Amino acid sequence: MIEFEPVDLTTEERRLQVEVIEFLEQELPHGTYRPGLGFSAEKDPAFSRKLGERGWLGMALPTEYGGHDRSAVDRFIVAEQLLRWGAPVGHHWVADRQSGPVIAKFGTEEQKRTFLPRICSGELSFCIGMSEPDSGSDLASLSTRAVRDGDGWVVSGTKIWTTMAHEHDYVIALTRTTPIEESGDKRNGLTQFIIDLASPGLTATPIPFIDNSADFCEVVFDDVYVPADRVLGEVGQGWAQNTSELAYERGGPDRWLSSYLLVEELLRRDGASDTDARPSPELLDLLGNAVANYWVLHHLSLSVARDIDRGGAPAIESSLVKEMGTRFEQDVVTAVLAYLDEAPNTLDSSVFGHLLMTAALTQPSFTVRGGTNEVLRSVAAKGLRPSGSSR
Numbered sequence: 001m002i003e004f005e006p007v008d009l010t011t012e013e014r015r016l017q018v019e020v021i022e023f024l025e026q027e028l029p030h031g032t033y034r035p036g037l038g039f040s041a042e043k044d045p046a047f048s049r050k051l052g053e054r055g056w057l058g059m060a061l062p063t064e065y066g067g068h069d070r071s072a073v074d075r076f077i078v079a080e081q082l083l084r085w086g087a088p089v090g091h092h093w094v095a096d097r098q099s100g101p102v103i104a105k106f107g108t109e110e111q112k113r114t115f116l117p118r119i120c121s122g123e124l125s126f127c128i129g130m131s132e133p134d135s136g137s138d139l140a141s142l143s144t145r146a147v148r149d150g151d152g153w154v155v156s157g158t159k160i161w162t163t164m165a166h167e168h169d170y171v172i173a174l175t176r177t178t179p180i181e182e183s184g185d186k187r188n189g190l191t192q193f194i195i196d197l198a199s200p201g202l203t204a205t206p207i208p209f210i211d212n213s214a215d216f217c218e219v220v221f222d223d224v225y226v227p228a229d230r231v232l233g234e235v236g237q238g239w240a241q242n243t244s245e246l247a248y249e250r251g252g253p254d255r256w257l258s259s260y261l262l263v264e265e266l267l268r269r270d271g272a273s274d275t276d277a278r279p280s281p282e283l284l285d286l287l288g289n290a291v292a293n294y295w296v297l298h299h300l301s302l303s304v305a306r307d308i309d310r311g312g313a314p315a316i317e318s319s320l321v322k323e324m325g326t327r328f329e330q331d332v333v334t335a336v337l338a339y340l341d342e343a344p345n346t347l348d349s350s351v352f353g354h355l356l357m358t359a360a361l362t363q364p365s366f367t368v369r370g371g372t373n374e375v376l377r378s379v380a381a382k383g384l385r386p387s388g389s390s391r
């Protein structure tokens with residue numbers, strides 16, 4: 001059954017929300033930094049370390065590994081405000097959102113002690129090594145191989161769209177360790193590895209994106225040696241582990257907040273410039289729609305976090321939030337462009353101009369990254385089979 005229980009924040013949680021806003025007002029006053037769109041915002045390792053010092057990374061990880069034993073709701077509260085601010089979260093986002101929790105869940109004692117404290121301090125960055133040139137939605141058909149070699153493994157193959165692989169420290173890569181002919185089912189015989197992106201034989205080449213950024217990469221593994229102690233979890237159990245990693249990737253505020261900043265910046269620009277100090281009816285209309293949808297998604301996403309805290313595994317609900325959330329992200333861009341009734345100006349270097357140009361060019365990717373909307377609808381429709389064959 002699909003369930004979204006209504007959620008209110010407790011007094012303690014509201015206090016955390018205020019604390020994060022005050023921190024951001026002090027650290028990143030408006031006008032002093034270049035805000036970015038959601039989790040693909042700027043990378044600033046120093047800012048990530050500050051969050052680590054505040055205890056706002058690895059919040060739900062165990063204290064014995066540098067975490068804070070806090071709730072998924074607490075993490076939600078911090079994440080939502082950072083995204084609303086367009087804060088430079090690019091360095092730590094994937095490590096905090098999914099690599100840390102996955103290592104905490106499936107990693108060995110040695111892996112937890114090696115990686116988790118440095119994820120919680122904001123030092124280490126991770127990327128996601130799932131997609132391949134011929135395996136995106138149908139992820140289980142991937143062909144990157146890992147073959148035993150003495151004490152370790154040798155990995156060969158190509159991953160693609162691996163965000164920040166040219167700058168980050170590690171990739172958690174899903175590989176095939178038993179050929180499909182032997183494993184019987186394409187979902188069997190897959191294994192996850194934690195791979196150092198500086199390994200000999202590994203090349204990460206950035207792919208230019210339409211907005212002139214080059215954040216995601218083609219990653220070629222040319223017989224990359226990976227020590228046996230970098231197998232994550234059980235050999236052959238990579239599919240089930242990867243499915244649980246996707247649940248961390250999908251239900252959070254980063255899947256509906258990428259473009260909302262545009263509305264706030266538009267309001268700063270046009271709301272204040274009207275001569276009678278009242279926003280125009282068109283702007284009020286846009287704002288009303290955006291805020292109402294924001295509020296719905298905020299509550300649905302919060303409900304997912306609360307369910308996780310109660311021990312639930314809301315994979316279907318997360319898929320629905322991502323499906324609705326990413327459509328909202330695109331609708332916001334469409335509404336702002338319609339309100340302006342003019343194409344974005346490449347020469348406009350103002351905060352709003354830069355955000356608008358980036359949003360207009362990259363918005364098609366919102367419903368693709370992390371699993372396409374068609375596939376998410378399929379996951380939701382199947383309902384009782386969230387660990388189906390598609391990502």
Ligand SMILES: Cc1cc2nc3c(=O)[nH]c(=O)nc-3n(C[C@H](O)[C@H](O)[C@H](O)COP(=O)(O)OP(=O)(O)OC[C@H]3O[C@@H](n4cnc5c(N)ncnc54)[C@H](O)[C@@H]3O)c2cc1C
Binds near residue numbers: 128131369371378
């Ligand atoms: C900005 C961005 C960042 C990304 N970062 C990463 C990353 O860091 N790491 C990583 O591993 N991957 C990353 N990806 C890849 C992303 O996860 C894949 O693009 C996505 O899973 C879709 O795979 P594909 O591109 O191969 O498309 P395909 O799977 O080829 O799909 C093409 C079209 O067919 C549709 N389709 C496919 N199968 C079905 C089906 N069964 N039913 C209905 N429709 C279907 C899809 O919805 C889509 O419209 C990123 C992608 C983007 C855009």
